[in-house]
């Protein structure tokens with residue numbers, strides 16, 4: 315059975331299924347979405363215009379029995395960065411796509427009728443564009459309505475932020491509990507909104523199953539892989555117990571927790587929003603400490619967070635969100651952050667970009683640092699209703715800085731920096747500067763060696779070794795994103811050669827190929843270069859691989875360090 | 891001399907969160923771990939004054955030591 319490409323053209327309202335071209339056959343996930351964008355999207359097109367496309371693709375291993383392989387990639391030209399974008403997430407859709415033989419879904423064109431809104435319904439051998447009345451609804455209501463009588467279906471949807479084409483709008487993916495995981499960064503929700511697509515529903519059919527060439531070998535390799543994940547102290551114990559938010563205290567202690575719009579590396583309120591505090595609150599209130607974003611996750615870094623009366627408040631409440639809306643805004647009230655997180659899920663807006671933009675607005679005096687009520691109001695009233703302030707924040711940190719005349723605006727290629735100060739964690743600064751995605755920690759998570767001492771130790775305050783570290787990680791990550799593996803498998807991969815062997819064995823057993831570990835890495839390298847090439851054609855050059863000036867001018871306490879890489883040093887990143 | 895010790899995650903169980911302890915001169919980070927009965931292999935990240943302890947294995951009066959198990963996230 316050969317996988318197919320499913321395509322929907324909103325200009326003609328036609329949808330069809332086509333064969334996968336030879337050159338895309340060996341790709342999945344990020345490799346595939348980026349290849350489609352690079353070959354089909356005019357680099358100078360307007361991201362919200364008819365020439366942009368939105369591509370969804372499950373990873374190469376998604377839908378199989380292998381652990382932590384259920385990641386879905388989305389790609390297109392980003393309205394936030396104006397460069398290529400790939401964002402990936404858990405949820406149930408990647409596995410449903412892969413099992414139905416859907417190699418990718420490509421959404422293109424713009425509808426002529428400005429007052430009609432659509433959904434796309436796909437299952438094995440079928441794709442339809444349908445009109446919808448769900449436009450204007452939140453993500454939760456949308457998912458609930460579509461899942462009624464069809465609980466097992468996958469849903470990919472946008473909230474009102476995507477409908478309003480906000481550059482920080484994300485795309486939601488239904489998780490196994492009917493809640494939400496997000497294709498978070500880069501504003502792909504606005505691209506979906508521009509095409510008047512409210513949702514994609516993927517319906518499972520009986521007997522849907524991923525074809526595996528050599529099931530016996532695959533099973534063996536998958537077992538070895540799961541074992542390596544469980545044996546590693548981070549994925550086997552650290553992540554499931556305290557989740558990603560353990561990093562609040564780690565980064566505070568390391569002096570790299572960006573606080574009040576990147577003006578310090580320490581936050582005095584760190585303890586109140588820490589993973590330890592959150593863990594105790596979750597247990598006390600009857601939430602869930604461990605939770606997987608898709609079936610088959612053996613790590614379960616996620617959780618369910620209840621309010622003080624024991625009622626559900628939010629899930630998937632991760633470090634990045636808690637940092638962006640907490641420390642970065644000087645807010646230490648965890649319950650109001652959880653409330654805001656759930657709202658942002660429903661509205662469909664990236665929590666990192668929103669937190670960063672609000673912090674910039676706080677810097678400008680629009681509201682005070684630490685004003686948790688003000689933060690909630692901006693989300694609940696301004697962004698949700700699209701007031702002028704809501705539109706400004708929803709356009710991201712860079713626009714917010716411009717509108718309010720702020721000079722300390724932490725963005726690269728128009729995308730806000732996440733939760734690690736690049737002056738005090740220099741390796742991640744190289745990733746922020748060079749990633750074709752804009753400032754993105756997941757693109758090459760140098761925090762591993764810089765802070766967590768996983769995969770060797772490289773001093774975060776020194777320049778030595780950082781470029782090579784970021785390069786190796788960015789290449790490896792592009793490979794993992796192509797395979798559909800969750801980034802948190804990387805801890806085991808970095809420390810244990812068997813994990814990488816198992817991945818290579820699984821890829822080979824699945825497709826009957828005979829690639830090596832080196833081939834997997836050169837695949838990652840070629841994906842990165844392809845993405846950079848798109849950006850060049852879209853008008854980017856090496857000057858776009860720079861951090862904002864203030865990082866070289868202002869010292870970051872407590873270590874009082876600045877960003878001190880030369881242009882030549884940064885550019886040497888691309889010597890591979 | 892006086893050293894401030896901060897413990898995190900499961901290391902707090904049956905121990906403490908933060909405490910000032912009195913130790914003899916030339917006490918090392920390893921000595922502190924022994925004192926607290928924390929297996930060195932389980933201590934994933936150790937900071938001394940916010941720097942990884944590799945930079946300063948032997949302590950001075952007034953130093954702050956922060957000890958985490960092996961953790962990760964992102």
Ligand code: SF4
Pocket residue numbers: 382404605606607608611612613614615616800801802
């Ligand atoms: S470790 Fe976390 S992000 Fe990764 S698959 Fe599991 S729940 Fe999802």
